[in-house]
Amino acid sequence: MTGGPLVPKVSLTTSLKDTILEMTTKRLGATCVVDADGILRGVITDGDLRRLLQKTTDVSGVTAEEVMTRNPKTILFGALAAAALQELETFKITQLIIVDKEHRPVGMVHIHELVKAGLATQDRG
Secondary structure, three states: OEEHHHOOEEEOOOEHHHHHHHHHHHOOOEEEEEOOOOOEEEEEEHHHHHHHHHHOOOOOOOEHHHHOEEOOOEEEOOOOHHHHHHHHHHHOOOEEEEEOOOOOEEEEEEHHHHHHOOOOOOOOO
């Protein structure tokens, strides 16, 4: 799990440029989108960015809230890695956001981390 200050996070009003910079810096292929209280409101993945650019090339003035996927898949902090892997496989996603009881993101797990740990194979069918 990637946690603490290494968890990619932006606010709802963050510009698309700054959102991409956060994603690039943190290198997980996604970023959490949080409200002013730090509550998770959405996620932006590399795929979301590609789909946006298929629709339009003028992204000036676009904010994270306009691009994010609402209600992202999450798992509660303290859950077993095997449970996280099951969620990743069930929903065919590569990242899973780890949240606390108040639904604030505290971490992110990427399928590659589980592969390195020997919990998953790269052939996910």
